[in-house]
Amino acid sequence: MTPKAEFFGRIEDYCLNLLDAKEKKEFERELATNEELREEVKLHKDIQDAVLELDVLDLKGTLEEIHQENLVENPSNGSFALLEELTEIEELKDELTFEELINSFESLPKVHVYQHEKTSNENVHRFYEEQRNGSDAGELEEELNGFDMEGLEGLEEAVLETDILNLRDTLQQVAKSVEPQYSAEEIDEYLNGEMGDEILAEFEAELKQNSALLDEVGLHKDIEIALEETDIMKLRDEMKNIIATETSWNVSEKSIEDFIDGMLEEDLLEEFSAELKENTDLMAEVALREQINKAIGEKDVQTLRAGLANARKSSEENEVKSIVMPRFDLHSTRFWRNSVAMIIVLVGLIGVLNTGMQSIDKTYNNYFENPTWASERSATTVHDGIQTARIAYQQENFENAINILESTSVADNEAFVKNFYLALSNQNLENWDNAIADYTKVIDHGNNLFVEEAEWYRSLCYLKLNQKAKAKQELLAVIDRKGHYEKDAKAVLRKLRYKLK
Amino acid sequence: MISYTDAQILKGILRHDNLILQYIYKQYYYKVNYFIKKNQGSEDDASDVFQEAIIVIYRKLKENDLIFEKSSFQGYLFSVCRFLWLKQLEKRRIEREKLNDSLPYQEDLYDDNLVELVDKNEKYGLYQKHFKTLSSDCQKLLQLFFEKVSLKEIAKIMGYKTEKYAKTRKYKCKELLIKRIKQDTEFKKILEDDT
Numbered sequence: 219m220t221p222k223a224e225f226f227g228r229i230e231d232y233c234l235n236l237l238d239a240k241e242k243k244e245f246e247r248e249l250a251t252n253e254e255l256r257e258e259v260k261l262h263k264d265i266q267d268a269v270l271e272l273d274v275l276d277l278k279g280t281l282e283e284i285h286q287e288n289l290v291e292n293p294s295n296g297s298f299a300l301l302e303e304l305t306e307i308e309e310l311k312d313e314l315t316f317e318e319l320i321n322s323f324e325s326l327p328k329v330h331v332y333q334h335e336k337t338s339n340e341n342v343h344r345f346y347e348e349q350r351n352g353s354d355a356g357e358l359e360e361e362l363n364g365f366d367m368e369g370l371e372g373l374e375e376a377v378l379e380t381d382i383l384n385l386r387d388t389l390q391q392v393a394k395s396v397e398p399q400y401s402a403e404e405i406d407e408y409l410n411g412e413m414g415d416e417i418l419a420e421f422e423a424e425l426k427q428n429s430a431l432l433d434e435v436g437l438h439k440d441i442e443i444a445l446e447e448t449d450i451m452k453l454r455d456e457m458k459n460i461i462a463t464e465t466s467w468n469v470s471e472k473s474i475e476d477f478i479d480g481m482l483e484e485d486l487l488e489e490f491s492a493e494l495k496e497n498t499d500l501m502a503e504v505a506l507r508e509q510i511n512k513a514i515g516e517k518d519v520q521t522l523r524a525g526l527a528n529a530r531k532s533s534e535e536n537e538v539k540s541i542v543m544p545r546f547d548l549h550s551t552r553f554w555r556n557s558v559a560m561i562i563v564l565v566g567l568i569g570v571l572n573t574g575m576q577s578i579d580k581t582y583n584n585y586f587e588n589p590t591w592a593s594e595r596s597a598t599t600v601h602d603g604i605q606t607a608r609i610a611y612q613q614e615n616f617e618n619a620i621n622i623l624e625s626t627s628v629a630d631n632e633a634f635v636k637n638f639y640l641a642l643s644n645q646n647l648e649n650w651d652n653a654i655a656d657y658t659k660v661i662d663h664g665n666n667l668f669v670e671e672a673e674w675y676r677s678l679c680y681l682k683l684n685q686k687a688k689a690k691q692e693l694l695a696v697i698d699r700k701g702h703y704e705k706d707a708k709a710v711l712r713k714l715r716y717k718l719k
Numbered sequence: 720m721i722s723y724t725d726a727q728i729l730k731g732i733l734r735h736d737n738l739i740l741q742y743i744y745k746q747y748y749y750k751v752n753y754f755i756k757k758n759q760g761s762e763d764d765a766s767d768v769f770q771e772a773i774i775v776i777y778r779k780l781k782e783n784d785l786i787f788e789k790s791s792f793q794g795y796l797f798s799v800c801r802f803l804w805l806k807q808l809e810k811r812r813i814e815r816e817k818l819n820d821s822l823p824y825q826e827d828l829y830d831d832n833l834v835e836l837v838d839k840n841e842k843y844g845l846y847q848k849h850f851k852t853l854s855s856d857c858q859k860l861l862q863l864f865f866e867k868v869s870l871k872e873i874a875k876i877m878g879y880k881t882e883k884y885a886k887t888r889k890y891k892c893k894e895l896l897i898k899r900i901k902q903d904t905e906f907k908k909i910l911e912d913d914t
Contacts, residue, residue, distance in 0.1 A: 402897055403890045441896065444846035446865050451847050453735050453777055457770040460740055466748045496821075497749035498756070 229255075233262050399424075400431060405438050467500040468493060474500075478507055480680060480688030487687065581710055582682050586675070588614075588646055602626070607639065616643040633659070634666040641675065650679045670696065674703045681710070725792040732773065733780050743773065747793060750822060751800045757819040760804065768807070772799040775833075775840050784832065790825055798824040803837065810908060842909055849899045857892035864889050 231237050232245050249255055400408075400421065407413045408421055425431055467474075469490055476482040477490055494500055590612070603626025610619035620643045628636045641656030657676040660668050677692035689710075696707040723731070723742055731739025751772075752765040760768075776799065779785040787795060801824045808818075850858060856877070863873045874885040900906050 402894045406890065406893065437897065437900070440842065441846050441893075441900070442865055444843035445850050445861060447843060447847065448862070449735075450774055450777065450843070451851070453732075454770060454774055454844075454847070456735055456737065456740060457744075457773055460737070460744050461748075461766045461770065464741055464744055466744060466752065468745045468749070493749065496753040498752065499749060 226258075229259055229262050232259065400434070402438070405435055408435065409438055409442070465499065465503070467497050467503065469500065474504060474507060477687075478504060479683065480685035480691070482687060578681055578684060582678055585706060585710060586645070586678050589642065589671075604628070604636070611639060611643060614646070616646045619643045620647075634663045634668055637663075638668045638672060641672065645675060645679060648682075650683050654679045654683075670699055670701045670703060673699070674707070677707070677710070725787060728792050729776075729780060729785065732777050740773070743796075744769075747796055750797070754797075754801070754819075754822045755804055757821055758804065758808070759813055760807070764804070764807065768800050768803045771803055771840060771844065772796055774844070775799050775803075775836060778836055778840060790828065794823060794825055795828065797822040798828045799833070799837075802829055802833065806837065806841075838909075838912070845903060845905055845909065846896075846900060849896055849903065852899065853892060853896060857888075857895070860885070860889055861892055861896070 228237075228245065232242070237245060249259065404413070404417075404421070408418070413421060425435065473482060473486060473490055477487070482490055494504065603622050607619045607622040607626065610616070610622060620640060623636050623640045623643070626636065637656045637659040641653045641660065644650075644653035644656060654676055657672040657679070660666065660672040661676070663669075673692055673696050677689050677696060680686075680689035680692055693707040693711050696703045697711075721742070723739060728739055728743060730736075732743075748765075748769050751769050752762065755765040755768060756762070773796075776785065776796065785795075790798070801820075801822050805818070850861070853861070860873065860877060863876060868876070870882040870885050873889075874880070874882050877885060877888075879885045879888065
């Protein structure tokens with residue numbers, strides 16, 4: 219028996235024509251009788267021919283490469299190229315109308331493929347897709363192995379759980395859209411024990427599993443308890459009512475009035491001031507009351523003004539002629555200085571001469587004397603409201619003076635003259651509040667020669683009104699000025715038994 | 720002005736004594752108002768906080784859970800007001816660190832019980848607020864129902880022809896109430912806080 223290697227060797231030699239004539243003759247004789255040998259020789263020749271087809275092998279290699287590239291760029295979607303005509307539609311995710319599908323493509327297989335693609339995100343499709351792409355997961359795993367995954371164990375599994383992620387999203391959507399399956403009526407029936415046995419069992423079973431229903435039942439219970447709290451609702455209403463109707467300050471009305479009038483006792487004053495610092499409502503109240511006081515004063519003046527309008531008219535009609543009347547120039551500084559000087563001298567004299575005061579009234583009377591309205595002699599017949607008022611004032615016709623001054627228009631920056639004599643007129647008529655209001659205007663103006671006098675006379679008004687705190691405050695301001703009235707102010711303070719600061 | 724002892728004040732709150740309530744308001748409100756205004760609140764905030772603080776104290780009194788050992792009524796009231804306002808600031812995402820503390824308070828009063836009670840008060844207060852927005856008919860009907868008055872009696876009192884109608888009407892009222900509560904943004908915030 220010929221060994222197998224030798225057998226294949228002789229076949230090969232024969233195919234390659236390497237045998238000598240004698241060997242070839244002998245081999246061909248064998249070949250003619252032996253069929254197995256003939257088949258073997260044929261196989262060898264075919265293999266030899268195939269191996270020799272190098273161009274074909276090259277072509278195959280190239281085609282293989284192209285195929286591989288295509289695989290990377292366009293993974294097969296198994297649509298059998300039926301989707302090629304759908305490229306006009308940018309994304310298959312877009313909704314196509316039924317008509318678009320039928321009219322444009324007129325092919326049921328294409329419609330099927332389109333629907334297939336559209337639903338490919340659904341969980342069922344995901345499942346099959348994942349099965350098909352099982353090898354992808356393996357590759358991803360290999361890629362992830364290259365990173366440090368410490369502390370992130372299970373991350374890749376979680377990321378790959380797209381079906382679970384989708385399911386979670388879907389469930390959330392469903393939960394949002396689904397109405398509670400039990401009505402308020404049924405929940406109430408359950409809470410009131412009015413639910414039939416069969417439904418009750420079902421309800422309770424649901425309650426064990428359904429947290430939304432549990433919350434709903436909880437809400438119903440809470441509402442019932444809350445609405446049974448009639449006492450709390452009543453108390454809340456009462457508090458609301460108190461807050462809406464009551465004042466929020468802890469001081470009496472009398473204390474507020476006394477404070478405004480400067481009559482609040484020192485110990486109460488401290489308490490009052492402490493609250494006034496924080497209590498904005500009390501601040502507003504005090505301010506309001508002060509404004510009301512002022513407004514009332516103004517109203518008073520206005521009423522008087524209206525009542526005496528006719529007098530002014532007639533006074534204007536009958537020109538006042540006086541040879542002793544000087545030219546009354548409002549803009550003359552000299553005039554004002556003289557006026558003030560006169561007042562100062564007079565009041566100073568009064569202050570010095572008066573001793574032995576026993577009471578506020580006496581003190582007032584001792585310190586107040588109506589100052590003269592100083593004049594400059596000049597031959598003029600200039601007649602205006604101020605001149606007329608001056609005449610009335612000098613004639614001690616204070617009411618008339620007030621009416622005339624009230625109806626006389628003066629520029630704002632000159633109004634302090636008018637206000638000062640209005641104040642003096644009012645003080646003479648014992649219209650203390652009005653006088654205080656007018657003096658305040660003079661003082662508030664600030665830049666005029668009457669300020670010190672106004673403060674002094676205002677302090678006397680407060681004194682007369684027995685508003686000791688305010689009078690004290692005013693007198694201290696006068697003392698601070700270290701002016702003509704300093705000594706008088708100190709004297710009055712001593713009489714009032716106030717301690718000097 | 721008459722002044723009351725802490726015991727008299729607490730009794731007054733329990734009895735809803737108008738004089739005592741007025742006294743509390745006049746005595747302490749302005750300080751709370753000042754504190755809240757200093758800390759980014761308004762006049763309305765101040766009155767709400769003050770009112771709810773009184774309600775919280777009332778709830779405590781009802782539960783026999785109010786004993787002043789180290790504190791006084793004033794200290795307790797101010798502490799509760801401050802706590803309520805801090806909670807509001809937190810809700811409004813306003814920094815609490817910059818608080819201008821003008822009210823004397825006691826930190827140790829801020830225990831779990833108070834937190835729980837304040838939360839409950841807030842929740843119930845919201846329900847009660849919406850209850851008050853219902854028609855007087857609905858309010859009366861629900862109130863009678865919760866007072867366990869029979870439907871027959873309710874129908875009679877309310878002038879309904881049948882018990883069935885009374886029942887249907889009651890459900891409608893309650894459904895409306897629940898709808899309003901659920902629509903309230905405050906309710907959503909409460910739910911968020913609970914979770």
